[in-house]
Amino acid sequence: MKKIIAAAVFCWLLLVQLGAVELKPVKYVFLFIGDGTSYPQREAANRYLKATNAEPLFIDAMPFHRSTRTAAANNVVTDSAASGTAIACGSKTNKNMLGLAPDGSLLESCATLARKNGRKVGILTSVTLNNATPAAFYGHQDNRHNYYLLGTELVKSGFDYFAGGAVADAMPRSTARPDNIPALKQRIAALEAEIESCRKANARIDAGRQEARKTGDNAKFEAFQKEKKANSTRWKKAHDQLRYANQDLKTAENFVGNIMDYAKQNGFLTIFSRSRERISALKPGCGKVIAVGKTLSGPLQWEIDAAGDVQATSLAFLTAKGIELLDNQNGFFMMIEGGKIDWSCHGNDAGTMLREVLGFDDAVKVAADFAKRHPQDTLIVVTGDHETGGLCLPGTPEQLKNLGAQKHSADYFSRKLRQLKKEGGEDKLAKAKALVTKCFGLQFDGEGPMTMNADEKTALEGALLRALGEKSAIEVGFYDNAAAAIKAGKNPGAVFLATLLVSRKSGLEWGTQGHTALPVRTSAMGAQAEEFLAPGNLTEEQKKPYHTHDPKIEVPLPEIDNSDIGIRLKQVVAPLQI
Numbered sequence: 339m340k341k342i343i344a345a346a347v348f349c350w351l352l353l354v355q356l357g358a359v360e361l362k363p364v365k366y367v368f369l370f371i372g373d374g375t376s377y378p379q380r381e382a383a384n385r386y387l388k389a390t391n392a393e394p395l396f397i398d399a400m401p402f403h404r405s406t407r408t409a410a411a412n413n414v415v416t417d418s419a420a421s422g423t424a425i426a427c428g429s430k431t432n433k434n435m436l437g438l439a440p441d442g443s444l445l446e447s448c449a450t451l452a453r454k455n456g457r458k459v460g461i462l463t464s465v466t467l468n469n470a471t472p473a474a475f476y477g478h479q480d481n482r483h484n485y486y487l488l489g490t491e492l493v494k495s496g497f498d499y500f501a502g503g504a505v506a507d508a509m510p511r512s513t514a515r516p517d518n519i520p521a522l523k524q525r526i527a528a529l530e531a532e533i534e535s536c537r538k539a540n541a542r543i544d545a546g547r548q549e550a551r552k553t554g555d556n557a558k559f560e561a562f563q564k565e566k567k568a569n570s571t572r573w574k575k576a577h578d579q580l581r582y583a584n585q586d587l588k589t590a591e592n593f594v595g596n597i598m599d600y601a602k603q604n605g606f607l608t609i610f611s612r613s614r615e616r617i618s619a620l621k622p623g624c625g626k627v628i629a630v631g632k633t634l635s636g637p638l639q640w641e642i643d644a645a646g647d648v649q650a651t652s653l654a655f656l657t658a659k660g661i662e663l664l665d666n667q668n669g670f671f672m673m674i675e676g677g678k679i680d681w682s683c684h685g686n687d688a689g690t691m692l693r694e695v696l697g698f699d700d701a702v703k704v705a706a707d708f709a710k711r712h713p714q715d716t717l718i719v720v721t722g723d724h725e726t727g728g729l730c731l732p733g734t735p736e737q738l739k740n741l742g743a744q745k746h747s748a749d750y751f752s753r754k755l756r757q758l759k760k761e762g763g764e765d766k767l768a769k770a771k772a773l774v775t776k777c778f779g780l781q782f783d784g785e786g787p788m789t790m791n792a793d794e795k796t797a798l799e800g801a802l803l804r805a806l807g808e809k810s811a812i813e814v815g816f817y818d819n820a821a822a823a824i825k826a827g828k829n830p831g832a833v834f835l836a837t838l839l840v841s842r843k844s845g846l847e848w849g850t851q852g853h854t855a856l857p858v859r860t861s862a863m864g865a866q867a868e869e870f871l872a873p874g875n876l877t878e879e880q881k882k883p884y885h886t887h888d889p890k891i892e893v894p895l896p897e898i899d900n901s902d903i904g905i906r907l908k909q910v911v912a913p914l915q916i
């Protein structure tokens with residue numbers, strides 16, 4: 339009897355821990371992650387579509403939605419590593435960490451579990467395949483920037499289909515290769531000695547400082563203060579260098595040659611193609627695949643720059659191919675990341691962000707089409723890992739329409755501008771202005787919604803001249819950030835000004851070029867979609883006295899946590915009860 343009670347209590351505890359949600363296995367599970375995508379990114383895209391009389395955003399028209407908190411274990415503002423880990427593994431960790439708990443213990447992802455359960459697994463992204471979000475599904479590193487090591491883990495995962503950008507750092511830099519191991523070990527020993535010497539110096543300085551304070555010797559006290567500051571700088575520098583040296587050593591000791599060759603040795607078919615043909619030719623039964631939608635390194639092309647290119651290896655195209663390759667009787671798990679939404683928001687590049695959100699939405703539509711054919715067996719979950727840019731929407735729908743005037747990414751503009759600088763010539767400013775109009779739709783003359791006023795024109799022309807290598811001072815600051823930059827003695831760049839002008843004309847404002855703590859929206863459709871998004875219970879953290887909720891009352895929150903997604907994904911990828 340005791341045993342039965344204990345088992346019942348255990349099950350009850352488990353249920354409480356899982357937010358009282360218990361889900362059955364689902365054959366086809368899609369998880370879409372919009373990196374840096376929260377309410378404002380979705381709302382901006384949706385309002386734009388409505389203003390231009392287009393179909394609304396598909397992901398916002400899905401039947402179930404739930405607000406989702408994103409905080410990392412050590413910071414309320416998270417990053418893609420910590421949030422990716424929470425979504426993939428169902429457990430919070432610190433920023434910068436992948437697939438590991440804060441104490442360094444190994445976490446298992448729902449993708450790894452799905453594979454163990456006999457399912458096929460696909461990992462897709464518009465950025466590089468070993469970037470933080472995709473890597474959270476197969477990697478275990480205390481530093482998300484250990485790209486080479488993540489590349490080795492990608493291969494070892496044995497997942498069936500990787501598609502998107504290339505593998506970053508497919509070869510480590512020369513200092514992190516095996517022939518450098520003796521030198522690295524020497525360097526590490528030297529840095530450790532340096533750190534020890536800094537630690538001793540710090541103790542001596544502290545003692546001296548205390549003595550000086552006791553005796554009231556201000557001059558001596560000040561001298562010690564100065565010395566302490568210099569010692570701290572030296573200490574921190576050695577500490578950082580030691581971290582890098584240890585990373586390099588770890589990479590060198592785990593060296594397996596070029597990652598793409600290593601993948602081939604481990605049975606992967608590898609394809610590099612900027613056009614669709616070779617990837618289209620893949621057929622079910624072709625084995626494990628790494629399909630890079632590029633001929634070289636780096637992420638996929640920006641959606642906005644690929645507009646009209648029917649051969650573009652878009653996320654939607656790669657998703658359709660994934661479904662075809664992964665479909666099997668045991669089902670599959672697919673993670674599809676819109677990684678460049680985050681990148682465009684870091685650049686406060688609104689027109690580019692819009693196209694990335696729409697491209698992401700198109701990929702979800704591909705999964706939804708598949709779900710129509712398998713309505714009982716398909717679950718589609720769409721979420722974001724955090725918000726990026728502090729995007730605000732104070733403008734009108736009429737203003738938002740202007741976002742459509744942008745035709746190229748800030749990246750494209752920047753590249754072309756550098757080219758103009760190289761070419762030189764008398765008419766380079768005229769050419770640069772024409773480039774601004776071509777890329778961003780901003781007009782220097784005439785009257786229209788995208789025509790700049792006199793201040794804006796002066797500021798942008800000044801920035802263009804400087805970008806072209808000419809001397810120019812800006813006389814006006816038309817935007818707070820630009821004004822602050824000028825005040826700090828830094829002239830804002832032409833790319834920065836042009837993107838801010840597009841946002842301004844479109845009624846959008848940005849609060850930061852980093853991440854924010856704003857919750858994201860998770861949406862779902864298909865099998866058990868409503869249950870998947872059921873509210874979560876209060877966490878221990880939320881029961882603490884400072885929280886506004888009464889700590890004695892166990893109420894479900896109207897929202898969920900990003901780690902709830904991971905916990906629930908692990909339930910739906912359980913073996914099918916065939």
Ligand SMILES: [Zn+2]
Binds near residue numbers: 418680681684726853
């Ligand atoms: Zn980011």
